[in-house]
Amino acid sequence: MATDERKLVDEQIEALFASHPPADTPEREFWGAQFDHGLAWVQHAEGFGGLGVSPRWQGEVDRRINEAGGSTRNRYLNVLGIGMGAGTIMAHGTDEHQQRFLRPMFACEEIWCQLFSEPGAGSDLAALATSAKQEGDTWIVNGQKVWTTLGHLAKWGLLVTRTDPDLPKHAGLTYFIVDMEADGVDVRPLYQITGEAEFNEVYFTDTPIPDDLRVGEVGQGWAVAMTTLMNERVAIGGSVSPRGSGSISLAVEAWEKLHGQDGDPVQRDQLLSYWAEAEAMRLTTLRAKEAAKQGTPGPEGSTAKLHWADLNKAITSFTMDLMGPEGMTYPGGYEFTRPDQTSNRGTSAHKAFLRSRANSIEGGTSEIMKNILGERVLGLPGEPRVDKNIPWREVPRS
């Protein structure tokens, strides 16, 4: 089985490279062809960017593309689409959705954003208040979303709304794909502690959404949203980079530049301790990938997300300490821009330090990850809930 799968993947890689040499083909054209060869999400069915094989082969595909001088940066240029939207559309979308959206998404012809969080509903996503009311074949949306990463570039949004306020909070939700160019959509920048505005607040005023952009049944929005979140946690924590890369490489670089062989033994030991932990975490991610099944990832995706978030914060902070006085600087200064990608990657040690503070918040906070692991993986009892079986209208909110 595994050898058959490998053969299939290899054949497609070779065919792709023959028709579209990775180093010489314009990025979007290459990504489109990659999709057509079933190498976008190998676990998807044929015709939908996949080959119907285990998702573990994706790492191999991406590695080969990078080695051949091609780019896989679409995965973070369009992280909310490719990382989260695609899995959701595969699991819950209609055939038309899958035909219409996946290819341009993968080719980065259309950028996606995620419209879940609201000022009053972050960790408690199911408390959200943005309403959608049906009028014939159209839904009319009103409300405010917040922390919408790349909302300023997005053509499409993954939107969760409340369609029935009288049901308990999880039951009254419905999921849509929203056209960010539709009437009544207002995207405003929100600046972050790095000075940049990767995220936005998004206001909907009587925004129409045709019913055929609904994903899943009316009232089934929570289940669809969960699929997105499970995919998100894997997208955030679950990518396997080469040994010693990522934030630990910035720490090692700072060490070598500033201290070299005669550095402080305590700091050296701390550095090695982080290196070991980063490598152990990387191996865990590799192991999880190997075991991954087709379909939506389970709650164990929170393991990598939790570990990565806390370790990344610790390492980037330690790197600033290693730099000593230089850690009091912010080279390049604060620029109040709206970037075209999130700066979790490929960035200076200083910016990485600030950006990392979001890692334990975005995609579900570390506290929430711990609750998920405790309750859904370890099977511990949940906390008493005051908000479960009463109408959403009656749940206390701040």
Next chain:
Amino acid sequence: MTVTTAPPVVAFALTEEQKLLVDMVRDVLKDRATSERVREVMLGDDGFDEVLWTELANLGLTGLTIPEQYGGAGSTFTELSLVFEELGRRLAPVPLLSSVVLGAEAVLAAGSDEQKGAILPGVAAGTTRLALAHLDPAGRLTADPGVRAVRDGDAWVLDGTAGFVVDGRTATHLVTAANGPDGLELFVVAGDTAGVERTDLEVLDLTRPMASIVYSGVRVQDADRLSGADAVAALHRALEAGVVAIACEQAGGTQETLRTTTAYARDRVQFGRSIGSFQAIKHRLAEMLVASESARSAAYHAARILAAGEREELAIAAPLAKSYCSEIYEQATGHGIQIFGGIGFTWEHDAHLYFKRAKSTKLLLGDPKHHRALLGQAIGL
């Protein structure tokens, strides 16, 4: 361990007068050092809040620790430390650390009577603003600073670069450490002297500017060389006072972070409950409280020991306060962002300002590792 004598005991309790001082400072800062104002200054070109500075000077706060004979109030460092704690709560962008502590303490310790008489009244009045330029371009404190002094008849010529000078661009005078033929010397150089070039560094904490200062053939008179006492010992005293002032500021910032975060944890509702009702949050805040109390104690102790002139105990108390308060402030502000969640990661929220101040002061005038090494020496470990 060679330390056997019991440490000197200093009372923590504030006198009535000191309480009045705290109230007065709080009142001023409440109106003047609002978040909006701090942000306006930190993004503007002035480098410090001139309005607030003038007000602090009018209230006599810039002259608190300057002896009466030089136009100050002759109070102790305990009083000044209370001011730092309050400034730390609000991140007020004023050059009190650079001028009244680092600069003035160096002049007090190294200057002749005449020099003190010439410089310190202006400092006390707030019209003279000193900055201490004593680090090499990379910000290291070494026996050989970044600037060299060569004698030329009655004058001296300074060449080189001093790095990481707090408030260095806007100071009226630079207390400059330079290596001369007979070792370290301290010169008081007017900021507008020919050959002095000052450039702001791109700093992490915008509420506390730092500059790189290039000296190219800068001529100063011998009268501007602090000649009352040994420069190395004087520099050491100034830095020790600076370290204690920072620790008090950090204790203030830690308390403020705990206060605002606790208030948010009480008000913010998720899952139908205040997030402070979740033990993950409640316990973290309780831990912050414990740490914050210990940080305060370490900072207060150091300030009172400095005020009492107990040099031997200060060698323990100062590095203890700086290393401990630095770690606690950093932790607390990190927890702060986490407990605020998404809003805590935004520019518009103040959590990041404290977080950056914490990281920056942790590395300013020696990181915790450096200070723990000093502590180790002091206790004979």
